[in-house]
Amino acid sequence: MSFTCSCSLAFTVRQIARALLGLFAALLLAAPPARGADVSNGEQIYATICATCHGTDPRLNENNIRRAANNPSLIAAAINSLVPSMAFLRGVLSTTQIEDVAAYIGGVVNPTTGTPILNASTTTMNFGSIAVGSTSPGQSLTLANTGTGALVLSGITITPPDFVIFSGCPGTINAGGMCFISVQFAPRAAGEISGSLTISSNAATSPLVVALSGVGAGGTSTAPTVVEYYAPELNHYFIAGSLAEQAFVDSGGAGRWLRTGNSFPSGGSVQVCRFYGNTAINPATGQMYGPNSHFYTADAGECAFLKSLFDPNAASLQFEGNDFNTTPASNGACASGLTPVYRAYNNGFSRGILSNHRITSNLAAYQQTVAEGWIGEGVVMCAP
Ligand code: HEC
Numbered sequence: 001m002s003f004t005c006s007c008s009l010a011f012t013v014r015q016i017a018r019a020l021l022g023l024f025a026a027l028l029l030a031a032p033p034a035r036g037a038d039v040s041n042g043e044q045i046y047a048t049i050c051a052t053c054h055g056t057d058p059r060l061n062e063n064n065i066r067r068a069a070n071n072p073s074l075i076a077a078a079i080n081s082l083v084p085s086m087a088f089l090r091g092v093l094s095t096t097q098i099e100d101v102a103a104y105i106g107g108v109v110n111p112t113t114g115t116p117i118l119n120a121s122t123t124t125m126n127f128g129s130i131a132v133g134s135t136s137p138g139q140s141l142t143l144a145n146t147g148t149g150a151l152v153l154s155g156i157t158i159t160p161p162d163f164v165i166f167s168g169c170p171g172t173i174n175a176g177g178m179c180f181i182s183v184q185f186a187p188r189a190a191g192e193i194s195g196s197l198t199i200s201s202n203a204a205t206s207p208l209v210v211a212l213s214g215v216g217a218g219g220t221s222t223a224p225t226v227v228e229y230y231a232p233e234l235n236h237y238f239i240a241g242s243l244a245e246q247a248f249v250d251s252g253g254a255g256r257w258l259r260t261g262n263s264f265p266s267g268g269s270v271q272v273c274r275f276y277g278n279t280a281i282n283p284a285t286g287q288m289y290g291p292n293s294h295f296y297t298a299d300a301g302e303c304a305f306l307k308s309l310f311d312p313n314a315a316s317l318q319f320e321g322n323d324f325n326t327t328p329a330s331n332g333a334c335a336s337g338l339t340p341v342y343r344a345y346n347n348g349f350s351r352g353i354l355s356n357h358r359i360t361s362n363l364a365a366y367q368q369t370v371a372e373g374w375i376g377e378g379v380v381m382c383a384p
Pocket residue numbers: 045046049050051052053054063064065067068074075078082083085086101
């Protein structure tokens with residue numbers, strides 16, 4: 001009897017202590033915190049305290065509230081040191097209450113269930129008349145997820161290579177989120193040029209196709225030069241045939257990529273297939289599946305084979321679009337009058353490092369790379 005009594009008394013004391021600790025919070029809140037689900041408690045705290053300065057809908061990110069999603073330590077830091085105007089909450093909200101509000105914001109900002117809806121700001125882009133060999137200003141396309149679930153982008157491709165895309169979109173656009181894509185027109189030939197930008201996702205309307213058009217102006221059509229870049233930190237090579245992309249890389253937009261001084265002319269009847277690592281986010285790591293490396297092939301069979309290997313839920317190569325024109329090698333050689341272009345592979349798969357290929361018409365550069373341990377794959381395409 002007395003045992004039961006002291007037990008329930010201890011419990012009551014603890015309840016009183018907790019009530020006292022929460023007194024300030026209780027005073028601030030219009031109603032006492034809801035018992036039961038943490039998230040509904042968090043919702044109430046949000047509506048009563050946070051909404052004043054962060055708006056009623058956390059998805060709109062007023063005063064950066066989206067950062068609070070599932071991040072109680074950032075909320076605590078905001079209260080305790082980062083944000084002076086939140087200092088009045090010091091000692092007012094308990095750790096549990098902060099966790100509840102972080103969980104509520106997380107659920108609203110990044111719901112795990114629900115349906116994504118992809119809204120594009122436009123489905124046609126006309127670049128007008130642009131001189132052959134020059135590059136238009138960028139036109140932007142906004143992708144917004146107006147649905148209630150995460151929008152997973154499984155592919156963004158553009159064709160033909162007269163149109164160039166710079167995507168600022170991550171693999172996943174959370175509900176209420178948006179991102180921007182910039183498209184430029186760099187006509188390689190005179191005349192009307194039309195193309196398309198295709199966005200594949202888990203939205204019901206996938207794929208979303210944006211029609212691209214423009215006119216290449218000027219008498220002569222100049223085939224662009226394919227320029228080679230090197231990233232010293234990665235020991236990776238990259239080539240780009242589009243003037244717009246070269247300008248972007250030269251500006252540092254893709255990170256520290258330096259021109260090697262090697263280049264070869266584009267031209268030929270076959271468009272080079274270009275791949276890049278899977279940009280979807282791996283939920284286990286929060287990073288894109290990758291690999292963070294490009295691959296190029298002028299071999300239609302190899303292109304089709306790689307397309308068939310693409311796995312949206314694993315590290316694999318994703319078709320990015322067609323790049324410059326060339327002539328495929330035939331039995332590892334080029335017809336006379338054409339310049340051999342070589343490919344070396346860093347054997348990343350076996351060495352447990354990121355895979356990368358070097359593609360160059362500079363035989364000495366190719367041989368030097370092979371001497372450093374890369375696998376020489378021989379002649380893969382033929383430049384004019
Ligand atoms: C009196 C106004 C006010 C209230 C109430 C308020 N905040 Fe803030 N909060 C701000 C301001 C101002 C900023 C700073 C925005 C910036 O500089 O980006 C901010 C920033 C934040 C940040 C971002 C910190 C960072 O540096 O990334 C978080 C997280 C945050 N608030 C959470 C909350 C939560 C949760 C509540 C409710 C419990 C809340 N705030 C209540 C005014 C307020």
